[in-house]
Amino acid sequence: MIRVVYYYVILFMTLMMTIGGSVAAFMAIADIVSPSSYYQTYSEYKEMKIANKTKYDESGKPISQPEIDDDELLNEYNTVVSQEKERNREMAWNTLIKSFGWIIIPLPIFIFYQRKVRRNE
Numbered sequence: 001m002i003r004v005v006y007y008y009v010i011l012f013m014t015l016m017m018t019i020g021g022s023v024a025a026f027m028a029i030a031d032i033v034s035p036s037s038y039y040q041t042y043s044e045y046k047e048m049k050i051a052n053k054t055k056y057d058e059s060g061k062p063i064s065q066p067e068i069d070d071d072e073l074l075n076e077y078n079t080v081v082s083q084e085k086e087r088n089r090e091m092a093w094n095t096l097i098k099s100f101g102w103i104i105i106p107l108p109i110f111i112f113y114q115r116k117v118r119r120n121e
Contacts, residue, residue, distance in 0.1 A: 003120075004117070004120065007113050007116060007117050007120075008117070010109065010110075010113045011110060011113050011114060011117065013106075014106035014107070014109045014110035014113070015106075015110055017102055017105075017106040018102070018103050018106050018107050018110060020102055021099045021100065021101070021102025021103035021106075022099075022103055024095065024098075024099035024102065025096055025099035025100060025103065027095075028092045028093070028095040028096035028099055029092075029096060031088065031089070031091075031092035031095070032089055032092045032093060032096065035085045035088035035089050035092065036088055037085075038080070038081040038084045038085070042074065042077050045073075045077045045080070046068070046073055046077075049068060049073060049076075050065070050066060050068060053066035053068070054066060
C-alpha cells in the first residue's frame with residue numbers, strides 16, 4: 001500500500017513539473033514571437049537626454065541648455081528600442097531552454113513510474 005502511494009506521489013510531482021515546464025515553454029515562445037515593447041516614449045527619452053546633458057551651478061539652477069539634433073536623437077532612440085527588443089528575445093530563448101529542462105528531466109521518471117504502476121495493477 002505504501003509503495004503504491006509512493007508511486008502515485010512521484011507520478012503527481014513529475015506530472016506537475018512537466019506541466020509547469022510546458023506552460024513556461026509556451027510563454028517563452030510567445031515572448032520570442034511577440035516581445036514586450038519598450039516602456040519609454042520618445043518624448044520621455046528626449047527629456048531624459050536633455051536633463052543629462054544640461055549643466056547646473058552649485059545652487060541647482062541650469063547654466064546652459066544643450067543643443068540636441070532631433071534626427072540623431074530619434075535614431076539613437078530607435079536603436080535603444082531595437083536593442084531592448086533583442087534583449088527580450090534573448091531572455092525568452094534562455095527561458096525556453098530552461099523550460100525544456102523542466103519537461104525533459106521529469107518526463108522519463110513519470111513514464112518509468114507509470115509503467116511500474118501498470119505492471120503492479
